[in-house]
Amino acid sequence: MRFRNVLSSLRRLSFSQMASRVEVSRLMHPDDANLGGNVHGGTILQLIEQAGWISATRHCNTLRNAQSTSPVTTGLARLEHVDFLRPMHIGNVALVHASVSYASAHSLMVSVHVESEDVMRARKETTNRATLWYVAFPLEATREGVWKAAPVPPVPELSDEEERHGREMYLMQKQDRETPPHRDMDFDASEMTRMNAKQYSVSYSVSSLSHGVSPSDCVSSDGPAQGGVLMKLMDTVAGMVAFRHARTSVVTASIDAINFYKPTFRGEVVTVSGRLIFTSERSMIIQVAVISENLVTGGKKMTTNAYFTFVSLDRETRRPVPVPQLVLETEDERRRHAAAEARYKAAKARRGKSAA
Structure with a gap:
């Protein structure tokens, strides 16, 4: 409206x-x-x-x-x-x-x-x-x-x-x-973590990628990386997490607000990591974090973090289908799942009011 x-x-x-x-x-x-x-x-x-x-x-x-x-x-x-x-x-x-x-x-x-x-x-x-x-x-x-x-x-x-x-x-x-980024965003998303992970657990679908910021990622040689470049990398990683968990076609349904805390510059390396924190019957919420590293000084900084919601689709009909439920193994995973569930229910209630 x-x-x-x-x-x-x-x-x-x-x-x-x-x-x-x-x-x-x-x-x-x-x-x-x-x-x-x-x-x-x-x-x-x-x-x-x-x-x-x-x-x-x-x-x-x-x-x-x-x-x-x-x-x-x-x-x-x-x-x-x-x-x-x-x-x-x-x-x-x-x-x-x-x-x-x-x-x-x-x-x-x-x-x-x-x-x-x-x-x-x-x-x-x-x-x-x-x-x-x-x-x-x-x-x-x-x-x-x-x-x-x-x-x-x-x-x-x-x-x-x-x-x-x-x-x-x-x-x-x-x-x-002005709210600082979550402290638990620095997590292990390596392939070694996935090697012996239990099916449908958080570790089963964790994903990450590293990307060197090139001149083509910036508006000018002196400016920072474009926000759209980082968001595309974030969506890519979130999609990998969702695809690995559901093993079917997945699409981005929504993204919570994304705050960019610090700029990332040409020559730095960004590592984008994602993990599944919540599943409903047909949707998945993926937590994504971006860490920037200065290869000269070795300094690292939290650039941004966000929550992506994906839905699973049938390959033929392209309609939403149920997703495997997330297996929670630790207290931290249960805490994150409960917090995400509260946000999910609140968002669903808001959509219901808007439709009415």
């Missing part, structure tokens, strides 16, 4: 607001498929973040004020909870629409709407709605390694309702981002 309100207000946007609007389209090729044959959820996340970055950076530089005379770049600070409403298929065209909908003193809220277009049948369907938060940095300062937030121009001509909603969202995400 809120996104429809944003879309309905486009008719009265000023030129300065229109400048932040972005429309990205891309044909989905076979190399965009996940292990189950659908379009990789991480590919959609990467497109969402690319459109969001363009929108946020355009806004800052189009409306640059006297406080910020140098060009400005932006970095992803947070992706709000996002649902994958429908799968996107190979051969469809992804249509991504983004625009800045609110700005605080140093951050921007970007609203993104994703459609899947079947050009053969002339049909479009909404697949995702997302909200992203970006922080602005002077481009010259980032080249010197100084990551001090730059002032952000306000969004002109917002209604009182849009201003109030944006402020509420800003305060909520700010409070959540």
Whole structure:
């Protein structure tokens, strides 16, 4: 409903607001498929973040004020909870629409709407709605390694309702981002862990991958890795966990809010690890953590963490099917399972109220 309100207000946007609007389209090729044959959820996340970055950076530089005379770049600070409403298929065209909908003193809220277009049948369907938060940095300062937030121009001509909603969202995400990452996110996801694991246990499906951050992963040689690159890696690992547990086709259903605590730079190595923490009858919640390592100094840092929900699909009908229940072996596993179950039930109750 809120996104429809944003879309309905486009008719009265000023030129300065229109400048932040972005429309990205891309044909989905076979190399965009996940292990189950659908379009990789991480590919959609990467497109969402690319459109969001363009929108946020355009806004800052189009409306640059006297406080910020140098060009400005932006970095992803947070992706709000996002649902994958429908799968996107190979051969469809992804249509991504983004625009800045609110700005605080140093951050921007970007609203993104994703459609899947079947050009053969002339049909479009909404697949995702997302909200992203970006922080602005002077481009010259980032080249010197100084990551001090730059002032952000306000969004002109917002209604009182849009201003109030944006402020509420800003305060909520700010409070959540100030909560430190979970201490139990550094876990063993090696193949050795899986060698003698009991079937359907947590250790049975743990997965990880390491990735060296290259120039192609960054907007510029001086900037950090794009948030979309990291989110695609996270979705890849979460999908490996879900696939190993269910042994059938799996798709991303939703992602809890993702906070980016520290930037990752070219030349660093990110290790993305995932483990299953909860199963319902037809869905799985996977905990994913990203650790960045500076190969020169040996220093490591927690970059981000998130919870991905996957569903298992029948290979022929593509309809949801039951998943094997998770075997819990330790008190920590039971604690994480109970916490995830509480979140799962709360989310299910919210969806029920929204549908009503």
